[in-house]
Amino acid sequence: MNIPLIDLHAQYRELKTEIDGAMRRVLDSGVYIGGPEVEALEKEIAAQTGARFAISVANGTDALTLALEAAGIGEGDEVITTAFTFFATAEAIVRVGAVPVFADIDPVTFNLNPVDVEAKVTPRTKALLPVHIFGLPADMDALQSIAERHGLLIIEDACQAIGAEYKGRPVGALGDIGCISFFPTKNLGGYGDGGIVVTNNEGLADRIRLLCHHGSRRKYFHEEVGYNSRLDPLQAAALRVKLTKLREWNDRRREAAVRYGSLLSGLPLALPAAPADYRHVYHLYVTLTKDRDRLAVQLKRHGISTGHYYPCPLHLQQAMSSLGMKRGDLPVTEQVCERSFALPMSPHLTREQQDYIADKLKRYARG
């Protein structure tokens, strides 16, 4: 049996007629930048996240960069974030001229440890940038109270977590600005790059909209130097179709996670755990094991693809060497990176596939 880590084509097959129709509608309309599909998607994502404003952009990395820049973060400022994330989180901070300051993570949730976050606040700190890693919300109440005590902004990297909820509220609009990616593998993924910024703050929304259209409100008149960062209507049209399935598909991921939980109990794998009032949407199903590399080779032999998220934490990346951090500086992050082992997860993972994966894992555990 061949089991991919994420089955993207299965998503297309389920919605092929609707997606093809939506794409054709755009092609027939003659509108290939902006227009009604993009505006409708922005309204729908605002409603989904409970935010007043949503501004679509070219990708999740731009969403982060524009959010930071609109918030006035730049040269000489520090932003506290996690090193256990995709590179773009810290890249955006460096891109606007600020310094990423990495705090360690919790060994169970893999999200920022608020105690270490507070220890890293300095007079230069301007914002906290939590990542809802693998689809599990960060400890937002604790981060919010740190932000209030020190007068900091909170920018959420919700790129992996659309549809996740923290104490009954969707991620994205929990802090000051939320950033979401529509990269094809994300829980709401397009057929190419895409992203969106959400916020309840009208001033920030206005500034982000200005920046992503070349700093221009009126065609050919420019208030400042901005970016060209837009979501294509072709992507918007496809994303609107997929958005109607987001709730159901996230529920299917959650059911698959429960099923893994019962199939894999007793094995030497630490399974992902979510606090009771958090709605985890399992962008990835990441376990921990001391034996990750051998296990990965063994499963691959049986046609099962697994993933390593992430093989190198951000503080040890070559591109971040100017920060002067070294191995041992973030012990929990480093240990999780060594042991993390992602099993196949998608809304289309079948019971038969899960049984097969569990069977191979049990055989391996028996030696």
Ligand SMILES: *Cc1c(COP(=O)(O)O)cnc(C)c1O
């Ligand atoms: C995917 C991702 C991004 C970047 O999104 P792109 O759309 O690929 O630019 C940023 N942060 C995290 C945590 C991500 O997973």
